[in-house]
Amino acid sequence: MASIKDVAHHAGVSVATVSRVLNDHPSVRADTRDRVLTAVAELGYRPNAVARSLRTDQTRTLGLVISDVLNPFFAELARSVEDEARALGYSVVIGNADERPDLQDHHVRTLMDRRIDGLLVTPTDGGSPLMLDAARSGTPMVFVDRWIKGVDVPVVRTDGTDAVRDLVAHLHALGHRRLAIVAGPAATTTGRERVEAFRSALHEFGLALPADFIGQGDFQAESGRRVTARFLDLPEPPDVIFAADNLMALGAMDEIRARGLRVPGDVALAAFDDIPWFVHTDPPITAIAQPTGELGRAAVRALIDRVEGRTTDSVILSARLVTRRSCGEPEGSKP
Structure with missing residues (x-):
């Protein structure tokens, strides 16, 4: 045969x-x-999928452990992963970690017990013992979006450094000088790197990032609201609040509106991770967009390469700035 x-x-x-x-x-x-x-x-x-599985000890199944399926970025990522895997003859089982390391470990353990052929993970922390063991166990694995430093696993991610620099240049050109950031968790690579990219860009334009203008969030909307409340209570609040993900940006907007303030008249707002909703808010939100669909497709291709015994390199894609009207852009501005 x-x-x-x-x-x-x-x-x-x-x-x-x-x-x-x-x-x-x-x-x-x-x-x-x-x-x-x-x-x-x-x-x-x-x-014949069943016969093939028996002959090769493969199940034609991939696991995806995602940080937060309610986050539109990760929902779109999961969709692209599933579409690409199906097109290449694989099924996907998804586990939602809800930004909790314990749930992440639960899903990793469960998926490995189910004899998946390979595992895609967006790590929620700096590397739990179970995650590190899984990465070193020989199970084909690829990190997507986030990664764990020092672990020899290919990473498929977006580099937002240039896009953050473009955002700061854009804000500077609009006359903004007091820029604050709602940061993601410091335990995640994306949380740390977005702060550092923001700090570096501010330095390039001769702007400071005082401690009062850095707020620690957790990539959830409520943390965006909490940190924004602290910023707005300062004797001299920021001109701009930059939220390091879309849900924290929505939380920031909720807090601004709850105080009867206007975006961008009283405080400007920008976000990392563009989502379709942002064009429908009032005003539409200026954001940094990741190539989410390509991120998911590239991650699947990299993982299948590992499953099928081929050499796999990390993949780095580029983000881009999408300007709208939430930072004081002139009426009629287009992305």
């Missing part, structure tokens, strides 16, 4: 390409698709 490897060899393509053709993935060129389908017909290949 012909195998998928036989089909790939006969058609002169990779096993991954055969999987894409069999799952009707749109990225395959027409001539390549025709060669694969011809090879399938000539060899009489019939996919």
Whole structure:
């Protein structure tokens, strides 16, 4: 009986390409698709997931442990992961850590017990013992969005440094000089790096980031509201509040409005992680957008490379600034 490897060899393509053709993935060129389908017909290949699992000890199943499925960024990421995996002949089992290390460990343990072929993780902390053991156990693993320093696992992530610098340049050009940040958890790489990118950009433009203008959030809306309340209670509040994720930005906006203040008339607001809702708020929110769909697709491809024994490198994508009207941009400004 012909195998998928036989089909790939006969058609002169990779096993991954055969999987894409069999799952009707749109990225395959027409001539390549025709060669694969011809090879399938000539060899009489019939996919059988159960038999394949028994022969290869593979389940064609990937695990995804996501930080917070209610966060629109992670919801979109999960959708792109599931779509790409399905197109390549894999299923995905998702666990929501809810930004809790204990839940993260629970899902990692459960997924590994279910004999998944590989694991995608957005770590919620600096590396619990179970997470470190899983990374070193030989189970194919890829970190996505966040990572654990010192652990030899490929990372698929976005670099927001240039986009944060573009935001600070934009705010400076609008006349803002007192800029504050609602930071993410210091235990996460994204939490730390967004603060450092912000601090570095402010320094470039001759602006300071005093301790009173840094507030520790947890990537949840309530923390955005709490930190914003502290900023607004200062004798000299900031001109701009930059929230290091979308949910904290929405919490910040809630607090500003609860005090009867206006965005951007009384205080400007910007966010990391653009979401579709931001164009519908009043005013629409200036934000840094990540290529979330491509992030998820690239993470799946990297993980399947590891599952199928190929060399995998880390992937770094670029974020971009989307300007709207929440920072005092002129009426009629377009992204």
